[in-house]
Amino acid sequence: xxxxxxxxxxxxxxxxxxxxxxxxxxxxxxxxxxxxxxxxxxxxxxxxxxxxxxxxxxxxxxxxxxxxxxxxxxxxxxxxxxxxxxxxxxxxxxxxxxxxxxxxxxxxxxxx
Amino acid sequence: xxxxxxxxxxxxxxxxxxxxxxxxxxxxxxxxxxxxxxxxxxxxxxxxxxxxxxxxxxxxxxxxxxxxxxxxxxxxxxxxxxxxxxxxxxxxxxxxxxxxxxxxxxxxxxxxx
Numbered sequence: 001x002x003x004x005x006x007x008x009x010x011x012x013x014x015x016x017x018x019x020x021x022x023x024x025x026x027x028x029x030x031x032x033x034x035x036x037x038x039x040x041x042x043x044x045x046x047x048x049x050x051x052x053x054x055x056x057x058x059x060x061x062x063x064x065x066x067x068x069x070x071x072x073x074x075x076x077x078x079x080x081x082x083x084x085x086x087x088x089x090x091x092x093x094x095x096x097x098x099x100x101x102x103x104x105x106x107x108x109x110x111x112x
Numbered sequence: 113x114x115x116x117x118x119x120x121x122x123x124x125x126x127x128x129x130x131x132x133x134x135x136x137x138x139x140x141x142x143x144x145x146x147x148x149x150x151x152x153x154x155x156x157x158x159x160x161x162x163x164x165x166x167x168x169x170x171x172x173x174x175x176x177x178x179x180x181x182x183x184x185x186x187x188x189x190x191x192x193x194x195x196x197x198x199x200x201x202x203x204x205x206x207x208x209x210x211x212x213x214x215x216x217x218x219x220x221x222x223x224x225x
Contacts, residue, residue, distance in 0.1 A: 034213065043116075043202050043216030044155070089155070098162065099145070099170065100214065104154035 002027040002101070006090060010107040013080055021075040021106050023090030028101075030092040033066055033073050038087045038105065047088075048075075052095075080110045113138050116217035118203050124223045125193045133188040133220050135203030143206040144186035145170075145214065146178060148199040155202065161186055193224045 005024045013019050023033070032051040036044035050057045050066045050073065057064045063076040077084050087105040094101070116137045125131055137144065145160040147170075157170030161180040175197060177189045186205075190197055200221050204214040 041219075043204075043219050044214075046213045046215070049213060091155075099157055099160060101157075101171075102147075102155040104152065 002094075004028070004090065004092065004101060004103040006088075006103040007106045008104065010109055012109045012111065015081060015110055015112050017080055019077040019080045019084065019108055019110070021088050021090075021108065023073040023075070023103055025071050025092060028071075028092060029095045030068075031095045033064075033090060033092045034100065035062075035064055035073075035075050036089040036091060036102075038089060044089055077108075080108075082110050082112055084108060085110050115139065116203055116205055116215050118201075118217040118220050120220060121218070122221045124225065125190075126225050127194060129193050130189065130191050131193065131222075132190075133201055133203075133222075134185070135187065135217060136185045137203075137205040137215070138184065139205060139207065139215065140183070141205035141207050141215070142183070144180065145204040145206075146176075146186070146188045147202045147204065148172065148197075149202060149219075150199050158188065158201075190222075193222075195224045198222060198224045 003026045034049045035047045038044040048064045050064045061078045065074045087107045089105040091100040091102040119134045142163050146158040147155045156172050159178040161167045164183045179187045200219045202219050203217040206212045
């Protein structure tokens with residue numbers, strides 16, 4: 001069966017460190033993968049998109065990698081800040097399909 | 113620009129009652145989506161509309177109907193609410209084509225007693 005797996009346990013890190021979140025998938029051939037941020041009581045907000053033929057994408061303190069052999073994407077936040085505390089969702093669009101499928105998200109807590 | 117707006121923000125229904133959740137976007141997007149989000153389940157697609165005049169079922173369409181009223185508006189209707197439909201409902205829209213970057217509304221929190 002198809003699965004998108006993100007760590008269900010919250011990730012706790014100290015301010016200034018690099019946070020690394022993982023998104024693993026099985027039985028998908030994604031055309032691309034996206035990362036969203038969701039704050040409590042709010043809708044998800046798009047952060048980054050990476051396509052199947054791209055290895056890495058950066059935006060300010062954010063970096064996403066995409067390894068289609070390992071079937072994994074890593075999401076990094078460098079120099080993390082308490083304001084980065086949120087739930088981060090990965091989502092992928094399977095090749096030949098037309099809608100996104102979301103993972104359940106990982107909560108990130110950055111302490112001062 | 114307001115982006116994607118949803119009404120109401122909160123709603124309490126009794127089992128068997130009906131209601132319509134409203135969604136509007138002012139970004140001239142072609143595609144619109146309805147998701148529900150439950151603890152431990154993540155976001156699940158209920159219905160989507162690739163363009164004005166078309167609608168398609170998503171992963172969990174049972175118990176829901178949708179209407180793409182025009183390019184701006186996409187409504188979700190619960191004809192006979194059930195406690196299993198207690199959830200947070202999000203509307204989203206996409207600019208270019210299906211599956212691209214999605215812009216989400218603030219959500220509607222629905223409790224069915």
